[in-house]
Amino acid sequence: MKVLGISGSPRKDGTSGTYKLVKTVVENTGCEYEIVSLRGKKISGCIACLGCAKDNICKLKDDLEPLREKIVEADAFVIGGPNYFDTLNVLTHAFFERWFQFRHQAGSTLWGKLAVAVGVGGTKGKAPADQIEKMCLFNFIETVAKVQGLGAASCYTCGFGETCEVGIQAFHRSQGLKYTDEMPPDVEKQPDVIKAAADAGKLLGHRLSDGHDRTKVTKEVQEKVMALFGQAV
Numbered sequence: 001m002k003v004l005g006i007s008g009s010p011r012k013d014g015t016s017g018t019y020k021l022v023k024t025v026v027e028n029t030g031c032e033y034e035i036v037s038l039r040g041k042k043i044s045g046c047i048a049c050l051g052c053a054k055d056n057i058c059k060l061k062d063d064l065e066p067l068r069e070k071i072v073e074a075d076a077f078v079i080g081g082p083n084y085f086d087t088l089n090v091l092t093h094a095f096f097e098r099w100f101q102f103r104h105q106a107g108s109t110l111w112g113k114l115a116v117a118v119g120v121g122g123t124k125g126k127a128p129a130d131q132i133e134k135m136c137l138f139n140f141i142e143t144v145a146k147v148q149g150l151g152a153a154s155c156y157t158c159g160f161g162e163t164c165e166v167g168i169q170a171f172h173r174s175q176g177l178k179y180t181d182e183m184p185p186d187v188e189k190q191p192d193v194i195k196a197a198a199d200a201g202k203l204l205g206h207r208l209s210d211g212h213d214r215t216k217v218t219k220e221v222q223e224k225v226m227a228l229f230g231q232a233v
Helices: 017-027 065-073 090-102 126-138 191-209 214-229
Strands: 002-007 032-037 076-084 114-121 142-150
Touching (some): 002 065, 002 191, 017 076, 017 142, 114 126, 142 191, 142 214
């Protein structure tokens, strides 16, 4: 079984809480894995050209094209994204939009696969993790776990964070603090989050190795989608 980890953070791997948590999850699956960072990649959102309708292959030529085969070959995904304005950042969302290419003519390329959703934010990681779960749901992929971590808001390094009246200090009601190098949150210093990531990886690995039935998973997830929209998709 092969797990594909995707970090949708634009930050460098060493400073990205998203990347660190995705890495922790995949390392604990006990499966073969690969991690791809979307940092620096040019990935357009879907342009609704329908060029993929006949063969389920997107016709846009950008940095998603070489990732297509990795997506197809993976048995499961660990996908992480940062919180931008209380939702998933556009780079990770664009990555998901291009999965429209797999949906045509009962395209079952992704159906019944498994996933772990990872969200990191300066205030909370719930919003991106929830959005990732929803995007997986639309593709009939079961999210077996969600991991949420507190990341370092840009306010800590923008140069104006100590005096800004609408920055992270305002959110935390902590105006007047002097920033230090130790102050920005780091997921690696959040034992409960690291444990949750490791546990999510172990659960994913167990599900994959314990007679994973894609047909059964597909049916269960389709029923959730139908309940969500009140009609078949």
